[in-house]
Amino acid sequence: MNLQNIEVSTLPGVGPKRLQAIESLGIKSIYDLLFYFPFRYEDMEVKSLDEAVDQEKILLKGVVASDPVVAHFGYRKNRLNVRILVENESIMITFFNQPWLKDKFETGNEVAVYGKWNETRRALTGIKVIGDSHSEGSIDSVYSVNKNIHQKTLVNLIKQAFDKYQGDIQTVIPSEIREKYELLDDQKIVKGMHFPDSESESETARRSAKFREFFLFECGIQSIKARDRQDGDGIEEKYDQSFVDQFLSTLPFKLTDSQSKVVDEILADMKSSHHMNRLLQGDVGSGKTVVAVIAMLASVTAGYQAAIMAPTEILAQQHFDKISKLLTPLKLKVGILTGSQTKKEHDTIAGNIANGQINVIVGTHALIQDSVSFKNLGFIVIDEQHRFGVNQRKALREKGNNPDVLAMTATPIPRTLAITTYGDMDVSRIDELPAGRKAIETYWIRSQKIEQMYKFVQKQLQDDAQVYVVTPLISESEKIDLKNAELIFDKFNELYAPKYHIGLLHGQMPNDEKESVMDEFSSHKIDVLVSTTVIEVGVDVPNATVMVIYDANRFGLSQLHQLRGRVGRGDKQSYCILIADPKNDIALERMKILTSTTDGFVLAEEDLKMRGSGDLLGNKQSGLPDFKVGNPITDINILETAQIEAEQIFKDSNQLEKPENKVLKSFLSAEFEQINNFD
Ligand code: ADP
Ligand code: MG
Numbered sequence: 001m002n003l004q005n006i007e008v009s010t011l012p013g014v015g016p017k018r019l020q021a022i023e024s025l026g027i028k029s030i031y032d033l034l035f036y037f038p039f040r041y042e043d044m045e046v047k048s049l050d051e052a053v054d055q056e057k058i059l060l061k062g063v064v065a066s067d068p069v070v071a072h073f074g075y076r077k078n079r080l081n082v083r084i085l086v087e088n089e090s091i092m093i094t095f096f097n098q099p100w101l102k103d104k105f106e107t108g109n110e111v112a113v114y115g116k117w118n119e120t121r122r123a124l125t126g127i128k129v130i131g132d133s134h135s136e137g138s139i140d141s142v143y144s145v146n147k148n149i150h151q152k153t154l155v156n157l158i159k160q161a162f163d164k165y166q167g168d169i170q171t172v173i174p175s176e177i178r179e180k181y182e183l184l185d186d187q188k189i190v191k192g193m194h195f196p197d198s199e200s201e202s203e204t205a206r207r208s209a210k211f212r213e214f215f216l217f218e219c220g221i222q223s224i225k226a227r228d229r230q231d232g233d234g235i236e237e238k239y240d241q242s243f244v245d246q247f248l249s250t251l252p253f254k255l256t257d258s259q260s261k262v263v264d265e266i267l268a269d270m271k272s273s274h275h276m277n278r279l280l281q282g283d284v285g286s287g288k289t290v291v292a293v294i295a296m297l298a299s300v301t302a303g304y305q306a307a308i309m310a311p312t313e314i315l316a317q318q319h320f321d322k323i324s325k326l327l328t329p330l331k332l333k334v335g336i337l338t339g340s341q342t343k344k345e346h347d348t349i350a351g352n353i354a355n356g357q358i359n360v361i362v363g364t365h366a367l368i369q370d371s372v373s374f375k376n377l378g379f380i381v382i383d384e385q386h387r388f389g390v391n392q393r394k395a396l397r398e399k400g401n402n403p404d405v406l407a408m409t410a411t412p413i414p415r416t417l418a419i420t421t422y423g424d425m426d427v428s429r430i431d432e433l434p435a436g437r438k439a440i441e442t443y444w445i446r447s448q449k450i451e452q453m454y455k456f457v458q459k460q461l462q463d464d465a466q467v468y469v470v471t472p473l474i475s476e477s478e479k480i481d482l483k484n485a486e487l488i489f490d491k492f493n494e495l496y497a498p499k500y501h502i503g504l505l506h507g508q509m510p511n512d513e514k515e516s517v518m519d520e521f522s523s524h525k526i527d528v529l530v531s532t533t534v535i536e537v538g539v540d541v542p543n544a545t546v547m548v549i550y551d552a553n554r555f556g557l558s559q560l561h562q563l564r565g566r567v568g569r570g571d572k573q574s575y576c577i578l579i580a581d582p583k584n585d586i587a588l589e590r591m592k593i594l595t596s597t598t599d600g601f602v603l604a605e606e607d608l609k610m611r612g613s614g615d616l617l618g619n620k621q622s623g624l625p626d627f628k629v630g631n632p633i634t635d636i637n638i639l640e641t642a643q644i645e646a647e648q649i650f651k652d653s654n655q656l657e658k659p660e661n662k663v664l665k666s667f668l669s670a671e672f673e674q675i676n677n678f679d
Helices: 015-022 028-034 099-104 152-166 174-179 186-194 199-229 241-250 256-269 288-301 313-330 341-352 389-398 447-462 479-496 511-522 555-564 585-596 599-613 635-651 658-669
Strands: 057-064 069-073 078-084 087-095 110-118 121-132 277-282 305-309 334-337 360-363 377-382 405-411 424-430 443-447 468-469 502-505 526-533 542-551 575-577
Touching: 015 152, 028 152, 057 121, 057 341, 087 542, 087 555, 087 635, 099 121, 099 479, 110 152, 110 334, 152 186, 152 241, 199 635, 199 658, 241 288, 256 277, 256 288, 256 405, 288 305, 288 360, 288 377, 288 405, 305 389, 313 360, 313 443, 313 511, 334 341, 377 389, 377 479, 443 447, 443 585, 447 479, 479 502, 479 526, 502 511, 511 526, 542 555, 555 575, 555 585, 555 599, 575 585, 585 599
Parallel strands: 087 121, 277 405, 277 424, 305 360, 305 377, 334 360, 377 405, 443 575, 468 526, 468 542, 502 526, 542 575
Antiparallel strands: 057 078, 057 110, 069 078, 078 087, 110 121
């Protein structure tokens, strides 16, 4: 019996309403229900305020600073308010309709509260008060539920399902592997995760569940890889080498050795008949764009269309300008498609993509709309690939007949990511910057010393430099952010106009205005560009040599590295000035790391460590997949073992056919039906 195919409605007492509630948790089958595991608070780390992200769930620890007050409103509704002191900031905590929690807050006592953070109000909507119950040895399991269903109801259902179906739980991990690592079978895992009788039972179950989760994930990756490796599955692009060489000779610079090496790797993939799925990693400023252009050109000479998708309109426009300049003289037709074009523009371009007149198409997400179809798409570039979701990348891929894919990123790939998020890809690296680049000098000042920055900028302007000034997204509200940028814009005008020209750039501007501001900055009609983070990725104005970042403590390390990477793109000395008043050790540490290194790899590892560890609840930012039990960072050892074992299984295709792997095979084919055909 396959529990993945048995509906939850087979349990007594589950009517349409309850079914809907359960489905809202993503539970569809009895299998899903049994494997809907609790998380434990011990696994969560207390967050510092500085790391709190608006609307995300966090655990805050502080000292109760006021007596809790319960206010009643409406019909049987009430609200409990209490202030706690966290890192010297008084934070308001609100619980709705749980007045009894009042007893948990005694002024002067330390408490930890789990809840949803509101950045604008600097307040927390409480979900649960974490006592010190686990220090007493109890196992504090909590299921993630929503407003449609209670913890208790869920646990009852799981209990029912377990009683009825436990005999039908089949173990997916082959016994040889389980014995090797002393892992429980699936029935024992389910029992131990939900209803442990002892701490040690719970621990063994959890360790086994982690391995199981990682192993199945890695099997999914291996199966994709196996499919890509099949000959004849991709396109054999017979490109014209002499045309490519001719193009190289027209470039204003010589490729670095690293660039040449990755170009060779990419071209070799293109020529072969298997499907290319390659990640190009190179630090900001290492020159990824030109590599992409060479590959796209090659694809066109082989008779295909090539597309490059960028995450912002500004970046798409910049790519379009550059790529047109490079490829139009070679009689290639380059087009651009973005969301802000008029219907008429859109239709014309879409028409020319469909009839094959356009050879190379640059665009934003607009490329994956239904209204866009290609005549013969053979090669795809995804720039700043971490800014796109899996589905968006897939949607573009589906516009062609299994086209070759080149994804580009500036973010170095630590081991954890290499075997999870990017496990199915081959990786090429550009590991040097073009010759003549000088390391960017980075300084950090506190806001009270801001005059120093004004003076420095003044001096740089006198030396003909161009300056970026970036302000962060402080709130969800674009309006407030804009106001912040406008204030700074006014200040810079007051200081430097009319001698120097100050420009303003933000996300809410109409596209043509954005474009013209960027053009004026590129052509040095604007000296200082005050901007929100819309310039974060990709923007390339080599003459700009100063980057000033306000409220730098509000950005993550990789984002700061990306921003800083907007300068240092020519042979002139560049500078980055961080204005920040870090409120805790982590934020302080970040400033120190930034001022001490420009090595993207070091920064990425630190970044992952700082934000990833213990953060089971939201790894969105780090690009890691959402695991339910395992934490790919803190459980890296289990993850690596699981990866190795999964790789073994897929090494030769007969392995999966062996009787001892029968359950695994049928499980995988049910689970990954959409991505692979196991039979
Ligand atoms: P990134 O890898 O961050 O996307 P870009 O592709 O935007 O970097 O390149 C950064 C800058 O370096 C651009 O102005 C580009 O023209 C220039 N560039 C690229 N390759 C070389 C090279 N081999 N020698 C000199 N300059 C180069
Ligand atoms: Mg780039």
